[in-house]
Amino acid sequence: MEHLQQNFSVKYSYNVFFTSALFAKDNSLLNGFLTNAATSGALRKILFVVDQGVADAHGHLCSDISSYFQAHTAVHLVPEILLIPGGEYVKNDERYFDMILDAVNNYGIDRHSYIAAIGGGAVLDMAGYAAAVAHRGVKLIRIPTTVLSQNDSGIGVKNSINYFGKKNFLGTFAPPAAVFNDDQFLTTLTDRDWRSGISEAIKVALIKDPVFFNWIEQNAPALVSRDAAAMNYLIWRCAQLHMQHIAGADPFESGSSRPLDFGHWSAHKLEYLSGFDIRHGEAVAMGIALDTVYSCLCGRLTAADSERVVSLIQNLGFEISHGLLRISGDDSPLLQGLEEFREHLGGELTITLLNAIGEGAEVNEIDTELLKQASIELYNRQFELQQTQI
Amino acid sequence: MEHLQQNFSVKYSYNVFFTSALFAKDNSLLNGFLTNAATSGALRKILFVVDQGVADAHGHLCSDISSYFQAHTAVHLVPEILLIPGGEYVKNDERYFDMILDAVNNYGIDRHSYIAAIGGGAVLDMAGYAAAVAHRGVKLIRIPTTVLSQNDSGIGVKNSINYFGKKNFLGTFAPPAAVFNDDQFLTTLTDRDWRSGISEAIKVALIKDPVFFNWIEQNAPALVSRDAAAMNYLIWRCAQLHMQHIAGADPFESGSSRPLDFGHWSAHKLEYLSGFDIRHGEAVAMGIALDTVYSCLCGRLTAADSERVVSLIQNLGFEISHGLLRISGDDSPLLQGLEEFREHLGGELTITLLNAIGEGAEVNEIDTELLKQASIELYNRQFELQQTQI
The missing domain is CATH 3.40.50.1970 (Rossmann fold)
Known part of the structure; x- marks a missing residue:
């Protein structure tokens, strides 16, 4: 029949x-x-x-x-x-x-x-x-x-x-x-919570909209000083880009592709390892910095663009690294996180990197040596920053 | 904004x-x-x-x-x-x-x-x-x-x-x-479970497909004698009609219209009142008989067609009524069930009746006097049937 x-x-x-x-x-x-x-x-x-x-x-x-x-x-x-x-x-x-x-x-x-x-x-x-x-x-x-x-x-x-x-x-x-x-x-909201949500706007600008990234750069001082009009626009445009993505691709995520998770694979692990002391948005800011510098080290993104991203994150008051994100050996929590993320996706790794500001690209493999290099570079930069602040 | x-x-x-x-x-x-x-x-x-x-x-x-x-x-x-x-x-x-x-x-x-x-x-x-x-x-x-x-x-x-x-x-x-x-x-399957599922086929035939209803009438003896080929066709066509309805109308039931629930409002109440001793399909058979006779009493369905439906249900070995379905006064469980169904639908009653064999029609009001008459008619018929069997 x-x-x-x-x-x-x-x-x-x-x-x-x-x-x-x-x-x-x-x-x-x-x-x-x-x-x-x-x-x-x-x-x-x-x-x-x-x-x-x-x-x-x-x-x-x-x-x-x-x-x-x-x-x-x-x-x-x-x-x-x-x-x-x-x-x-x-x-x-x-x-x-x-x-x-x-x-x-x-x-x-x-x-x-x-x-x-x-x-x-x-x-x-x-x-x-x-x-x-x-x-x-x-x-x-x-x-x-x-x-x-x-x-x-x-x-x-x-x-x-x-x-x-x-x-x-x-x-x-x-x-x-x-x-x-x-x-x-x-x-x-506390300053910390006010700031935290901005990282998702940076994320979606980086993978979708270079004009919006420029806008965030130009308005970083207004955002830091809690200008309501600037924040209203940031939220509106960020929400719009997220909604366009959801409507356009695979709203209920039947496939494995998740470009909106740019910067998130390490962020999830970091939130968990910190017992959620680190806010989601703060972890995402560090995750974006990591995957941006990695994108640069593997030749996708120019050094100048990578620097713009990391500087913006810092100018907004975010930290760009954390002790838990520094890869010291093969059993680093971050490398474990990468492996868990691969399992979570059902065996095939899919991670979004940057080809340019405003242009994401999916890859299925990560070079752990370059990832280590990116993590140490950011850790050292964050560490020196803290020293100058003391 | x-x-x-x-x-x-x-x-x-x-x-x-x-x-x-x-x-x-x-x-x-x-x-x-x-x-x-x-x-x-x-x-x-x-x-x-x-x-x-x-x-x-x-x-x-x-x-x-x-x-x-x-x-x-x-x-x-x-x-x-x-x-x-x-x-x-x-x-x-x-x-x-x-x-x-x-x-x-x-x-x-x-x-x-x-x-x-x-x-x-x-x-x-x-x-x-x-x-x-x-x-x-x-x-x-x-x-x-x-x-x-x-x-x-x-x-x-x-x-x-x-x-x-x-x-x-x-x-x-x-x-x-x-x-x-x-x-x-x-x-x-026991004979009881084999029979039970047939009532959903009668239901969907009555509201959607007069040819399928004729087929069930003609194949009632084969179905009663557990002919596998007859049952396979009944299941295939019943599944097809259900699936066509789901795809065509409102798959996730955002509205109130539920024509596939023909015969079901009283069946749900009866199942519950019997402590689920009465199978879903058995209750639906009685519910179909009730709403069919009611459709006839309020002038929608011819007496000849109403008789075809009730006879088919009986010929398949179903009972057509139950003590709990006999309306004796204003506090009968069945009338309570009607009120609960109205509440369940958010205040507006929507019940499917028959205009003809193969043609359902939604109504928003039920005449309780005619419903009572239908329930007593079926109860008396079922009761006399049991007497002749003794």
């Missing part, structure tokens, strides 16, 4: 909105979105999940949300707002995932209703995973509160929690219903 | 294959599929999850699997075959979900590798959910072993487990990599 062939496409569509003070009563953006998204007849609810750290830094947030949905009635606000810790911790302990599922069950949140998550990347990842699997997918609204989540993780299609102590072991690809980037949340 | 708009489509494609003795050494179908699906460079593994009841009924199954992958080497067989109980129980107890995740972790199953699940709908649902969320989606091969899973649940795009005592509370939409329908598994 002949086999049956199944073929279909599923269309996904969502907007990333930019605003200030999303829950100000006279800001109709969110309610307008919820009104336009209405499907006939259904009673729709919205359940808020809020990062405790964000609620602490913005004392009126929860009462603002309540007031907002008294004034705007496109959907019915679930009166209990779930407060959960921020940071990677919330992805490690399944109790927070269960807390959201409990609320979905108790408050009758169905597939016409919304979970709105406010927080950094970890909170959005965890809440997004709960939303994706509850009833095979409750609608998710992401309200990212950090530079990193506004320009990268929060505007994409992934969610996850950790399991067996392994990062992102469980998760799905599930596009959000909408994303709202509110620049007021950025005002209370 | 202008908002960013994200739009993309994801293509899904898979085949449903029909075979006998999938793991016979000279059957190259599975190995051929695995060879063709190869992506360069990656070391691929396959982890088997097998319904204990199927392994018991087919004593050589596990050793056949081992022998098959000694002879055929497109992928590397994980030596441990996970045996889990069949039936709804496996979706209620999270330990079986965890057992699969443990194996994914321990044996290094990545997104290039496969989980192959052999069993009835419950085992496929649970294993499919584990596969869908592990690493954001390990490839799933479904090998359904019942009529119901070969012609309906196993060939579609859903997976799930139960949570908070609620059926399918957690799950995703995740198309399989492939489905292999092996008719040898059907030979050991």
